[in-house]
Amino acid sequence: MPELPEVEVVRAGVEHWVAGRTVDDVAVLHPRSVRRHTAGAEDFSLRLKERSFTAVRRRGKYLWLELDSGDAMLAHLGMSGQLLVQPREHAAERHQRVRIGLGPAERELRFVDQRTFGHLMIDPLVDDTRGGSAGVPAVISHIALDPLDPAFDDDVFSATLRRKRTEIKRALLDQSLISGVGNIYADEALWRARLHWARPTAHLRRPQVSGLLEHLRDVLREALAAGGTSFDSLYVNVNGESGYFERGLKAYGRAGQPCGRCGAAIRREAFMNRSSYSCPGCQRAPRG
DNA sequence: ATGAATTCCTGTTGGC
DNA sequence: TGCCAACAGGAATTCA
Numbered sequence: 001m002p003e004l005p006e007v008e009v010v011r012a013g014v015e016h017w018v019a020g021r022t023v024d025d026v027a028v029l030h031p032r033s034v035r036r037h038t039a040g041a042e043d044f045s046l047r048l049k050e051r052s053f054t055a056v057r058r059r060g061k062y063l064w065l066e067l068d069s070g071d072a073m074l075a076h077l078g079m080s081g082q083l084l085v086q087p088r089e090h091a092a093e094r095h096q097r098v099r100i101g102l103g104p105a106e107r108e109l110r111f112v113d114q115r116t117f118g119h120l121m122i123d124p125l126v127d128d129t130r131g132g133s134a135g136v137p138a139v140i141s142h143i144a145l146d147p148l149d150p151a152f153d154d155d156v157f158s159a160t161l162r163r164k165r166t167e168i169k170r171a172l173l174d175q176s177l178i179s180g181v182g183n184i185y186a187d188e189a190l191w192r193a194r195l196h197w198a199r200p201t202a203h204l205r206r207p208q209v210s211g212l213l214e215h216l217r218d219v220l221r222e223a224l225a226a227g228g229t230s231f232d233s234l235y236v237n238v239n240g241e242s243g244y245f246e247r248g249l250k251a252y253g254r255a256g257q258p259c260g261r262c263g264a265a266i267r268r269e270a271f272m273n274r275s276s277y278s279c280p281g282c283q284r285a286p287r288g
Numbered sequence: 289a290t291g292a293a294t295t296c297c298t299g300t301t302g303g304c
Numbered sequence: 305t306g307c308c309a310a311c312a313g314g315a316a317t318t319c320a
Contacts, residue, residue, distance in 0.1 A: 001313065032297085036316090061314075079313055080298085095298090115297050117314060166291065175315070183313065273294080274313055294318070301311085 002077040003061060004146055004180030005223035005245070010083055011063045015056035017085040018065060018102060018109060022052045025101030025108070033097035033113060036139070037121035047071060047122040048100065057134060060146045060179025064123075064137050071122050074137045078117025084110045146180035147217050158209040161201045168204065168212075169197035169276065181216065184252045185223070187277050189216035191251035196283040197269075197276045203286075222248060251277040 002010070026045035028034055037044045051067040058064075064072040075083065084093070088101065088108050098111040098120055111120055125135030130144065131151035145152045157178060161171055171177055172186040181189070190197055192215035195208070204212075226245040246253075250260050254277060255268035264281035 003314095076314080078297090078315090113297095114299070115312085117297065164291090170291085173314085272292090272313090275311085290320100292318105292320080295316090296314105299312095301309100303309090304307090 001079050001182060001184065002081065003182035003185050004148065004220055005185075005226075007058055007061050007063055007077060007180075008148075008224055009227055010077070011056050011058045014063070014065065014083050014085070014109070017105075017107065018053040018056065020052065020054075021102040021105060023048045023050065023100055024103035025049075025099070027099040028097075029099065030097040030116065032116045033111060033118065034120055036119050044120070044122055048073065055134075059136065059140065059149070060143055060175055061182070062137075062140050062143060062179075066125065067122075070125060072125050072135075072137050074121050074123050074140065075111070076118050078113065078115065078119070080115040081111065081113040081118030084112055086110055143175050144177055144179045147178060147213060148180070148220060152178075154210060154213055157213070158206050161209060162204060162206075164201045166201055167197060168195060168199045168201055169271065171201050172216075173272075180220070183274055183276075184249070185216065185219055187252045188219045188249060191277075191279060191283065192219065194282045196278060196285045197271060199286050251279065253277065 026048050028041040028044060031041055034041050034044045047069070048067070051069050053065050054068055055066045056063060057066065062074060062076055064074045066072050075081070085102070085107050088106055093110065093112045095114040096110055096112050097116070100109040102108055111118070121139070123137040123139050126138045126141060128134065128136045129141060160177060164171055169186050169190060172181045172189070173183070187197070189212060193208070193212040195212060223245040226248060251266055254266040256265050258264065259266055259279040259281055262279065262281035264279055266277055267280050269276045269278070
């Protein structure tokens, strides 16, 4: 499931292949994949055709391909989305949803997405009110900076977090507070910080928040260096190669296996219609 | 206004 | 062998 490290791997790969290319053909094969483009699939294609890609940027789990029109093609991979660059004559992937011809190269950009939680849309770039220098797509202006962004402010995050009446893992998954963190890296950072997912944010000390951010950045950077995490080949990078950080996971998906720190069996708990993995020895549940 | 629950989707897996 | 429930989960939307 693509989180920040996987999306960054895709961003870099896509940028290598599309920068300077001009769109000479667009085919929307599944309308759901452009559902957030409210003007419709035809308008989506129209705004891409004959436009050139100038840069590829990312914030959290969103990435966008800047166009020479002042718009950007915004992409979110959801759970199973892939952006692939393939020769045009290469056979279509089973769940190919959108195809974008890259002139004058004999290649095309393909959006492949089995579960269709991901999406593409065209959106105007607006001034970034969150501290960046480049423009951001208007529809994601509410998304917070991610913790690897140089402009991310730890003190502001800590203060905002401690004003909230919620649990720490909910906050980590709230993209308006901090972006790029999903279920996997939230569990990994909490394990490293020895914090249980249900800890109330209002009771966290500032040094605990700082420590958590440090662990979060560590695990994100390690995963990025390894090319991202992948489990079932639904997620692959732009060249079709799976990431392999799963061997570095200490909590996520390890229910029943011994904690690498204290040996206790990692537990799995239901949480927000999904699962949370933690160590009962090193991550004590809060009282109440 | 805030926080939490619901919903969208498809392929795989496990139990009976 | 076949059927069905559970599961994977990001984030917009809806609800309380």
